[in-house]
Amino acid sequence: MRHNKSGRRLGRTTSHRVAMFRNMVTSFFNHERITTTDAKAKELRSIADKMITLGKRGDLHAMRLAASYIREKSVVTKLFTTIAPRYTARPGGYTRIVKLGLRPGDNAQLAMIELVEEEFTPKVKKAAPKVKASAAAKAPKKEAAPAVEVIEEVKTKIADPAVACEASAD
Amino acid sequence: MAVPKKKTSKSRKNMRRAHDFLTPASVSTCPQCKAAKLPHRACPTCGTYKGKEVIKIEEV
Ligand SMILES: [Zn+2]
Numbered sequence: 001m002r003h004n005k006s007g008r009r010l011g012r013t014t015s016h017r018v019a020m021f022r023n024m025v026t027s028f029f030n031h032e033r034i035t036t037t038d039a040k041a042k043e044l045r046s047i048a049d050k051m052i053t054l055g056k057r058g059d060l061h062a063m064r065l066a067a068s069y070i071r072e073k074s075v076v077t078k079l080f081t082t083i084a085p086r087y088t089a090r091p092g093g094y095t096r097i098v099k100l101g102l103r104p105g106d107n108a109q110l111a112m113i114e115l116v117e118e119e120f121t122p123k124v125k126k127a128a129p130k131v132k133a134s135a136a137a138k139a140p141k142k143e144a145a146p147a148v149e150v151i152e153e154v155k156t157k158i159a160d161p162a163v164a165c166e167a168s169a170d
Numbered sequence: 171m172a173v174p175k176k177k178t179s180k181s182r183k184n185m186r187r188a189h190d191f192l193t194p195a196s197v198s199t200c201p202q203c204k205a206a207k208l209p210h211r212a213c214p215t216c217g218t219y220k221g222k223e224v225i226k227i228e229e230v
Pocket of ligand 1: 200201202203204205213214215216217218
């Protein structure tokens with residue numbers, strides 16, 4: 001069973017690993033883009049996301065929790081004042097990992113991890129697949145005037161997510 | 171000590187080695203510079219990934 005077996009150990013003792021990731025997350029928020037191995041980047045992603053969530057909370061307790069992990073006070077201040085406010089609309093996923101290839105010497109997979117920069121555009125939820133299937137089934141049967149029906153269905157499809165979005169916004 | 175009773179014939183040896191081969195690395199082409207690169211990785215020749223991102227700044 002893989003109960004309680006999440007995460008990578010990375011060939012280190014727990015204290016070594018924790019110390020390393022505290023250093024790494026500090027450097028990551030300091031530089032906003034670091035190059036490391038793919039496995040470490042994937043672990044760092046989760047830690048960095050949690051720190052940004054603390055930054056978005058923004059209260060004193062959150063700041064103290066962040067300061068207990070991040071090694072430099074200036075980086076905590078940067079996280080709470082400049083980094084976290086960028087992501088107020090974004091529900092998680094603040095980092096991007098791009099694989100860079102193999103490192104000469106030990107053939108390790110390298111990756112670049114960075115904070116995402118662009119504006120967040122919420123994804124519009126697609127209409128239920130049942131509607132699409134029925135539309136596809138109807139189209140070949142009626143050859144005379146299927147276009148009007150399809151357009152009407154498309155309109156209803158578009159209308160539904162808009163209503164849902166407004167409801168969620170409220 | 172356990173010792174082979176018969177010499178392994180060329181045929182046996184070659185049959186055993188039938189699965190000992192290397193598989194070629196999968197290669198994709200960079201949309202930016204058309205060079206061969208590993209899939210899902212940044213292009214080592216031009217330093218881009220998905221067109222826009224410059225990951226390694228090339229200084230040659
Ligand atoms: Zn290229």
